[in-house]
Amino acid sequence: MTVTSAGTDESHIRPGEVQVPLPASADASLYFIGRIRTPWIARKDCPKNARVSRESGVVCTIEVDPRWAEALPGIETCSHLIVLYWMDRARRDLAVQMPTRAEAGRPTFTVRSPVRPNPIALSVVELRKVEGTRLEVVGLDCLDGTPLLDIKPYFATTDSIPDARAVSHAGRKG
Numbered sequence: 001m002t003v004t005s006a007g008t009d010e011s012h013i014r015p016g017e018v019q020v021p022l023p024a025s026a027d028a029s030l031y032f033i034g035r036i037r038t039p040w041i042a043r044k045d046c047p048k049n050a051r052v053s054r055e056s057g058v059v060c061t062i063e064v065d066p067r068w069a070e071a072l073p074g075i076e077t078c079s080h081l082i083v084l085y086w087m088d089r090a091r092r093d094l095a096v097q098m099p100t101r102a103e104a105g106r107p108t109f110t111v112r113s114p115v116r117p118n119p120i121a122l123s124v125v126e127l128r129k130v131e132g133t134r135l136e137v138v139g140l141d142c143l144d145g146t147p148l149l150d151i152k153p154y155f156a157t158t159d160s161i162p163d164a165r166a167v168s169h170a171g172r173k174g
């Protein structure tokens, strides 16, 4: 078993999954700009997506690194934000993955799983409160301590496409 620094076992492959070798080095680096505080420690307890989280109404806290305090004024006027975060406990080497209850493998770029070459997640959240560099939001689906990558204002007129067609996967069980 090969356990990576992210705590993932990258030697484990489920039937139907396709593993690819990762490049020898990264092409860019990132700054984590804060941490996300949620009540969820284990994946099994985490909402499976932003909609489920929104429906639960659970309030999570985005702790922005104080060095970025001057990047925040005005944010309190937004009702909704796009939050980008780094799924630090996900493996990165699967081109095809086998979600629970799927009958066939799913190509990575057709799913919202945290398992992807760059494990960047996004959610549109409702902003409830701003206190200094702490933002209280509803609509996150990540484990406690997940690194924060970016925050952007959500523009309904630009970002919402109500009649967009979503991916259709064959063979979902249950």
Ligand SMILES: C[S@@+](CC[C@H](N)C(=O)[O-])C[C@H]1O[C@@H](n2cnc3c(N)ncnc32)[C@H](O)[C@@H]1O
Residues within 6 Å of the ligand: 043, 044, 046, 047, 048, 049, 050, 086, 087, 088, 089, 090, 112, 113, 114, 120, 121, 122, 123, 141, 142, 143, 146
């Ligand atoms: C399906 S992803 C969706 C993420 C995001 N809303 C998106 O669409 O990009 C959410 C799941 O990722 C898993 N997860 C949450 N935080 C994680 C982390 N820090 N590292 C790895 N997996 C995580 C949990 O199982 C959670 O239910």
